[in-house]
Structure formats: structure tokens, C-alpha cells
Amino acid sequence: MSRRSIVKVLAVALAAAPFFGTTPASASVTSFVANSLTDISTSCAGQNAEVEQAVDQTRGYVYELWMGCSGIAFARSTDGGAHFSKPISVPGSVGSNTNVWDPAVTVAPDGTVYAAFMIAHGSQWYPVVAASFDHGVTFPQVSSLVPPDAKNWGDRDFIAVGPDGTVYVTWDYGPNRTSVTNICAAGGSCAFLTGDLNAVMQRSTDGGKTWSSIIPISPGFPASGGDLAPLVVEPSGRVDVLYQGYQITNTTTYTMNPAVSYFTSSSDHGSTWSTPVAVGAAVGTMSLSEWWIDDDIGIDAGGNLYAAWDTQGTNADGSANDVGWLSFSTNHGRSWSPPIQAPSDQLNVPHIMEVVGGAAGTAYVSWLSSSDPRGYALYLRAFSVKSGWLSAPQQVSTEFGDPSVWPGDTTGISMLSPSQLVLSWGSATPSSGKKSDIFVANVGVSTH
Secondary structure, three states, rough: OOHHHHHHHHHHHHHHHOOOOOOOOOOOOEEEEEEEEOOOOOOOOOEEEEEEEEEEEEOOOOEEEEEEEEEEEEEEEOOOOOOOOOEEEOOOOOOOOOEEEEEEEEOOOOEEEEEEEEEOOOEEEEEEEEOOOOOOOOOEEEEEEEOOOOOOEEEEEEEEEEEOEEHHHHHHHHHHHHHEEEEOOOOOEEEEEEEOOOEEEEEEEEOOOOOOOOOOOOOOOOOOOOOOOOOEEOOOEEEEEEEEEEOOOOOOOEEEEEEEEEEEEEEEOOOOOOEEEEHHHHOOOOOOOOOOOOEEEEOOOOOEEEEEEEEEOOOOOOEEEEEEEEEOOOOOOOOOOOOOOOOOOOOOOEEEEEHHHHHHHHEEEEEEEEOOEEEEEEEEEEEEEEOEEOOOEEEOOOOOOOOOOOOOOOOOEEEEOEEEEEEEEEOOOOOOOOOOEEEHHHHHHHOO
């Protein structure tokens, strides 16, 4: 099917998509119109999953990074996501003995693109950061954040750049990998049953050439129970982090209780961190068997913060559920609103939540879920701090992905302009031959 045909199908699908939930009668209503939808990984053999996204709003460029093309794949668009370059493999991610995972991507104020990923090299697991100074055409600089331990554990990195050009990488770190045991899911990835988990940060002040030593974020290092630490950097340079915090119940076996989300911030480039604030603890916890990336943080043009996550719990009848949530803070994270349910269902399936801030007081929430019996689909919804939901959930994807094929633990969502969002996700669809591919949609936003 040509891209033109796909766009036409998507427009029809969005117009016909069922609406759930309610919008206050006095509120403005936001609607979404598909401008384009592209499968960007057709040239990559094998499975493609775990996409992350960044946009350069000044130039209208879109960058996508994912696990694929025999390593970590990268593609860029110079026209707002309508067309993409042929994917390339990020340097350092391909090799006969290379095991890489968990991509992350960001754009600096000067246009430098940073592509990060985790690597297993020898007995150590750590992040690698490649830098591009020509807007993603080449990545000539590659640096490794090698930890001091002989056999450490490492996982899920996130990356962001401050207004002064300081580069920040958060990642999941443990000094001793033998303490970590996994729970792996059919059709998914793995979660952690035990381990000396910690959310940590490293920073670079020279464009990613060299990096600081490891700085703990979650209290209780070296066995704090913290992991999954997405971040945003405010215009003031303050670094805001939302991390998933388990409680280590035994420092010999490193057993853990289910987790809740915590917010913390740093005003000194990550050297010290504020006392963590629990976000949404009253509505439930994240189970030990949850295998996807559970939390995300966003900031709008007015400085309001947004947290998105999902909890796993039990219904009154004893059946299991999974609920996706949104919470916001209007005081830079000192306190947070009561959680607001985002997806309309509470089915016992993944709701892989993402959020991005828009104009002051506005955010956009997306989730990839197999709540529909036909399989995985990506949904989108608009929210206002003052008015609540501005739209019901709308389905962005035109096809459903096979729930038995791993789509990745993350999706991408960015605001390209006040009237354009860009979203990306992985799915094994009929058009991709049941091979998991990466799809990108440019979606127009209008409020009336």
C-alpha cells in the first residue's frame, strides 16, 4: 500500500474511531486529523521495536531511534514526519558480539542529535552515546559511560539536554548483576523480581565527549529499588525526573515490594536531588511482573509538569486490572493533582503510557495497548489543567498489531508545532507481514 493510500485510510479511521469518556460541556474540544502515516522500518530485516523519538521544532526535523537493523536503527525526517530517510545503524551498535537495547534520543538547542543505547560489553552493561553534528546524517562521535564495577547490571537509559548544552543521561544501575533476577513474559520483555536497582545520572559538559561519575537519584544507593527515570529539563536548567520506586525488603536477597512513581528534581546539574514526592500512590502500584516502561514525564509551555503511568491491581471480583493514569503539577513538582484515568478501559493488558506538554495548561497523552481484542493499537487524547479532558481517546494506528509479538516497551510522542504532533510506535501488523515494524504519524491538532 502506498503512503498516500495509508494516509487516506488513517483519516477515515480517525473520523470513525469510537469516543470514550466525557468532555465538559463548557470546555474547548480538541480534534485530531492525520496528515501522514509511514512505516519507516521496511528496509530492516527482522523485528523492529522499542522506538524513541525527538523533534527539532526550529527546523521541523523528526528523529526516530529503535531496536532494529541488526543493532540500533536511526531515521530522520526533514519535513515534519511526512517522509523519512532510509534507516542507518548507529555506530557502536552493530557487531558479531554486540548486544544492544533500550534506545533514547534527544536534540540540543544547537541542533546536535544525541542517540543513546545500552550495551553489554564483556562483563559490564552501560550506556553508549553517539553524537551527530549534521542533524542525523552521520554520528562521528561515540562515547561509553563505563561503570567502575567488574560485573555490574544496567538497563533503560533516558537522555536530555539543558539550555546550556549540558547532556544528561539517566539509567538503571546495580553494582552486582548476580543479585538481579528476571520475570519474562511471552510476547513481552522482562521485569525484575530481585536486584540492587538504582536510578542514577551522568552528565557531560563538553558535548558528550566525557562524562561525570555516577550520581544516585533514588535515595538508598546502592540498593534503592529505583529504576525507569525519564527526565525533562526546564528553561531555568532545573532537571526534573519521574522514576519508578520499588522498596527493597531484604538487602541480602534484594527482594522488592511493588512500586509507585516518585518525582524529584535537581537545580545544580544533577549533583543533588530534592526529597522524592510520591505521585499517585493512592490509586495503586506497579507489579513486579510489569515488563514495559511504566512512567513518563512531560512539561508544557507554561512550566506545568505532567506524569503518566499505569498500575496493576485487582478488581472487586478478584480479577486483575491495569489502569492508565495522568497527574499534573502546577508548582514545579512540589505537589501533584489526584490521578485521572486516561484510557477508558481497565483491562488486564499493557497500557504503555506517554505524555507531552503543549501550550500552557495543555498536554497530550498516548498509549499503546492490546485492550481491543484485535490487538495492539495506539491511542491519543488531549487534556487541559483547567477543563479536564478536551477529547475522548482516538485511535491513531490504522491496523492492529499481533499481541503475541513484542512491540517494544516504549512509544514516541512529540509536539512539532502548536498544531502538529508526531507519534511513533511498534507493531506486527498485516501490512508488515506480521513482522514488528516502526510506524510514524504526523497528526494535526485543532481546538474549537
